[in-house]
Amino acid sequence: MSTATTLLIIICLGVIGYVAGRIRAGQLVQGAYSALHSRPGYYGAFVLVWTILPSAIVLAIWLAVSPAIINNQVFHSLPQSIQDMSAADRSLELSKINAIAGGLSDLTDEDRQKLESGSITMREALADKGVAIAGEVDEYMPAAAEVYNGLSSASALYRTILVLLVAVAGFVYAYYMISPKMRARNKVERVILGILIVASSIAILTTVGIVWSMLSETGRFFASVPPHEFFFGTVWDPRFAAAGAEDSAGQFGLIPLLAGTLYIAFVAMAVAVPIGLFAAIYMAEYASNHLRAIVKPLLEVLAGIPTIVYGFFALVTVGPFLRDLSTQISGIVTGNAFAFIQAQSVLTAGFVMGIMLIPFVSSLSDDIITAVPRAMRDGSLGLGATRSETVKRVIFPAALPGIVGALLLTASRAIGETMIVVLAAGVAARLTINPFEPMTTVTVKIVNQLTGDLEFTSPQTLVAFALGITLFFITLILNFYALYIVRKYREQYE
């Protein structure tokens, strides 16, 4: 029986348990519900929990553990020559056996007869069923696949029996536990609390998962490329080697990517900060409620547009526009029409990213400016300062720490932004200070290294995880610091 059916049966049992428990509670007190400790629904829920929870846990454990055990068994049934292979080759052989086993169960009797008579090979028979086997099918493989299939179906059978037994046992136990004095509500509520705690720890698990997965893959990367070559190397040339080629040593220098990332983020901030900040000040200090009600949501639309749309905008509109503009300008100035701004460039990517960041800067700073106490504003205006002087000399200094925090948050977003730079910044990793030329970023290279068919053993793909963890820590530090500043600043006025 498949996992889904088993799960469905358990759930049905649980629902039946709910109804049964409820009815039993009522019968025990002959309908005088006030004699029960808890409301009847809680007795029902008590049976439901006992039916579903233990059996679901058993099912989950079985599903997690059994593949490893089965693979181990199959592996021990293999010839000694295979067992002595290196770990990578072994896993390759095992995955082939898995594929064959998947295809074998699809074969019809007719196919099997043909196989036995030798009129078709195993590979052809499987290819006919849509299972492509890489490489040759060795002698021992069909046998091993049969072992695998036998073990899996046995495992599925035992799993179903065990899980259903546990469910029924839980049902019966809980059903007979019910008594008028039993504190069903407290027990059910404890389970609910447990579920809530598990849910809230998923956020922690995600962080742990990010750090753990990336650290382990990065560790594998650093086994083939020394860390100092990665962190201080100035040449990025991963050299995708053809499959099977041994000399796939590329150069993985982080510096050009990091420089590109920071340069583009800098250009973006140079666009977003003045516009966003002035817009925020105007909206907080000058704008009428009417104007504010229209403009603020409109600016926030910019934040709701997916970044891929900005990327496309940069690719087909801004890039060509800047290129043609530069041709015109150089034509007028030097008489020699030459596009000194390339369509994919630091400027294009940075400018468009800046547009994307405007609403982040403006809405974050707007919150912070309006949080400055009224009294400071009134005091300054009362002493005869104009509004702009109040903003410049009183409000802005008071809001500065918060604004710095907001800008750091924005900067971390600029550094982690992917789609705009993938489409508009170019792929050439080089060190240049000319903003009119393409540069590449950490995020672009992560995408480049990991799209397409890949194997997870070469440094060419593993480097993406090293880049990812670098990115993660840079943004983490920025965020931590920014949140710290914002928090500290808020406490001052609250």
Add this chain to the structure above:
Amino acid sequence: MTDTTASAAPGAVESPFKRDIGIKRRYASEKRFQAYGLIAIFLGLIFLLLLLWSVVSKGYTAFEQTSINLPITFSQDIIDPKGDRSDTALLMANYPKLATDAIVKVLGINPDDKTAVREAGQMISASSRTQLRDMVLSDPDIIGKTVSVWVLATDKVDTALKGQVDLSVDESRRKISDQQVQWMREMKADGAMKMRFNTGLFTNGASSRAESAGVGVAIIGSLYMMLIVLVLALPIGVAASIYLEEFAPKNRWADIIEVNINNLAAVPSIVFGLLGLAVFINFAGLPRSASLVGGLVLTLMTLPTIIIATRAALKAVPPSIRAAALGLGASKTQMVFHHVLPLAAPGILTGTIIGLAQALGETAPLLLIGMVAFVVGYPASPLDPATALPVQIYMWANEAERAFVERTSGAIIILLAFLAVMNITAIILRRRFERRW
């Protein structure tokens, strides 16, 4: 004393009023400052307008596609010369020839003029092969009859008819020949060629030919992912927020979770893609390109958004409601689930929709888990390979053909329409159900 007053008198009359405190300069700077603010807002709005205009002006034509009405004779000699109606014969038949013959007849070309016949045939999209084949397969009796069929024109004809190609340049520098342009105008004039609403854009899967490429598979993939995000992120997010807001003791652990969630909300999305690749695909062995994996990754990404929104909604429920419930003898769990949660529901819903809208537009993590795939058929389950709407946009944006720019913009318009609907729903929900205590 008097002397000094007397001598100072003429000055004293004027000085309090004429003392230069730079009022003009200060007012001018005030004006300037205000102007900067206005300019900044204006620039922001201009950029928004430019962005939308650039997409819409390039994309609105994608919703119409040039089609040619051809009286196609399903000739027995071409489709099934042996007359046995076998599947192989019907599948492998030379269907493009049917279309070519028909267009040759419509244009009145001499069938022996090989160049002219070839050029005319090139005006018809290669997708006509599957279109005609499906017609024959679903109804073999059609063989021998003549039926009027709308077939797609190639993207070259389509872009030319839409005026996106400069037809004044020399013939050798564009993809459509003068002869084809002339035929196009003839057919357009007598109604055999028309712009029709482009249903293929919404229903077709991936195609290397612009005229028959659509976002159907991508929409289904995105739909699966949104469902998974909704089913997983909403209960988990709400459960987590209830614990943190109502039950968690104010200790170090709760602080750690709090900081953690705030940080997760600001982690670059591509990092979640790496997590999905390492954990869901390499470690758990789930299939690449499947919408299940995409949905899981987006769930993890959306969780912080939903948690933050839900906590805000729970905080907004006044303490008096909690006190009243507890005072009447409800347990803490009953108080939360019977009273606080229903009151916070509109806020939670709004936050969830906004989180879903974010997830719908997310591209980068999906690239890493292999959703950049050429998927022609509809995915039957979330375990089948699929693409997502933003990923389809990314793939089309990388195509060199002119006709794909229009497609890409069209797909962006569809994506933005989805997002607009979701966000407007959220706003309406907030307006309608928001309560102030």
